[in-house]
Amino acid sequence: MDTKASKPAKKGIKSAMQTFGTKLSGMVLPNIGAFIAWGLITAIFLKDGWLPNADLAKLIDPMKNYLLPLLIAYSGGAAVASHRGGVVGAIATMGVIVGTNVPMFIGAMVMGPLGGWCIKKWDDAVQPKIRQGFEMLVNNFSAGIIGMILAIIGFFLMGPIISAFTNVMAAGVNWMISHSLLWLANIFIEPAKILFLNNAINQGILTPLGIQQAASAGKSILFLLEPDPGPGLGVLLAFALFGKGAAKGSAPSAIIIHFLGGIHEIYFPYILMKPALFLSVIAGGVTGTTLFSILGVGLKSSPSPGSIISLLLMSPKDPMNYLGLIIGVTGATVVSFLVSAVILKRDKSVEADGDDLAASTAKMKAMKAESKNQAQTQEQAQQIMNDVRGVQQIIFACDAGMGSSAMGASILRDKVKKAGLNLPVTNTAISNLQDKPGLLVVTQEELADRAKTQTPDAMHVAVDNFLSSPKYDEIIASLKTESMTDNKDAAPTATANADQPAATTEDPNASLNLDVVKEIVFMHHDQNIGSATMAQATFRSELHKLNKDITVKNLSIGEIDDNPDVLIVASKETARRVKLQFANVQVYVVDGLLNATNYDTLISKLK
Structure with missing residues (x-):
């Protein structure tokens, strides 16, 4: 019982650490271009640089001492109280910059958010009481006065404290380097x-x-x-x-x-x-x-x-x-x-692919996993189908909003385009998310709690890997279904196709036209390809024995062409979702991909 109780606590601590870390990095990452510019100017124009230039080298110290800390401070203050917070945070940081003789990056990380917090508290308390016509006067003077007070506090108090702290940390690092x-x-x-x-x-x-x-x-x-x-x-x-x-x-x-x-x-x-x-x-x-x-x-x-x-x-x-x-x-x-x-x-x-024992073991595990996770997969798919409704914009969110989320957004954007959906798919940092109607936020499971806190009213889907997740296909299927439901012209086709399995309760495959089939597809989710791969190999082997020349592929749902000469082999749960997304492909329903007896009748009817 203690173990179970400790899990939410550990998750909360981890989430808090990530949130705090994001706030620190969120002050630097938006300004990383300025840091790179400073580094390049230093590397090129310094006395021992690539192209030494005494005049241009004069840029180095002012950028290091003033520009970079003030950019950090503004970003920190703006994150708390938008532009007013950024301005007050920058004013406050000038106090610690002038009051010390070391670069005040850590000081900017303290004074910037502090300035934003102070002006936010002032605005929350005072702005509702300002008489009409005095808003600009009160707002400008309040920002100036609060900024001035914080700059003075920074000069006399925070500057020396932060400078001492920075020197202690630097000394510790130097000691580690020297030893x-x-x-x-x-x-x-x-x-x-x-x-x-x-x-x-x-x-x-x-x-x-x-x-x-x-x-x-x-x-x-x-x-x-x-x-x-x-x-x-x-x-x-x-x-x-x-x-x-x-x-x-x-x-x-x-x-x-x-x-x-x-x-x-x-x-x-x-x-x-x-x-x-x-x-x-x-x-x-x-x-x-x-x-x-x-x-x-x-x-x-x-x-x-x-x-x-x-x-x-x-x-x-x-x-x-x-x-x-x-x-x-x-x-x-x-x-x-x-x-x-x-x-x-x-x-x-x-183990090696050629090891028969390992292959048998892998097949057994795949069959066991398939039967064990079938209900769970159906439940997860249904959950996404229920949650993802009324989507107007999709945003991939990660810690920095640049690397992995940009690639995830690119992958889903391609799937959205192939599905014929007109939806914007972008990426951003979690700290920059804004709650609004019709927003679907896709983030990694490790960061899901923070994303939900930032946008509690948005729809959320958490994935374990931005680059490869079966949930992308579920999102597309849900959006496609909703689009087809809303589109009156497409509705009859979609409904008729979705109702095909009901043609006969005895045999869901009775109405298939196998004479036109030119391609057979064993469909897999992006990460779960084991059973589909083995089923494909078994099926292809049986076709080869009978000298039947039909293309057999192992594809994800996003790679399938919506043509009647394509026959998809799928379980009942997967077949239902396929028929909701595709209007023309044919679907052969099986009890399990690894059950070879499913394919005897099918192979005998194929030309």
């Missing part, structure tokens, strides 16, 4: 990334300290602790060589997205699939950081996204730094790959 212990940070950083705290760690903690360090030393290793693509690359390479099924097939494309595109979230589901792989990324991260420390590698500014291209662009003009950077990333990749390879090869579920 070659910085690798300890990766023991916490790598697992935290998988829990979607990567942006909070990098942008909220490491970037401010790294900029302070780079300002004095010209570069900082802190910019490499979280963005290092090596640990994730090693895991994906291991899946590409030693994985199986969908994970093995998708790993090569994930490698390109991760290593060159810099979207680290792409490898998170692979690790969550096999939690033992946490050891791989930890070992890879520790190796990379150790090599960076030994070789004295650092970057001018935070790379974003964390791709190898960004890392090279942010490197100082130093051949040894480039060489050390490549060695560190390579070392992290090799170690992560070796640990992952051992874990995957020892996993009993990834």
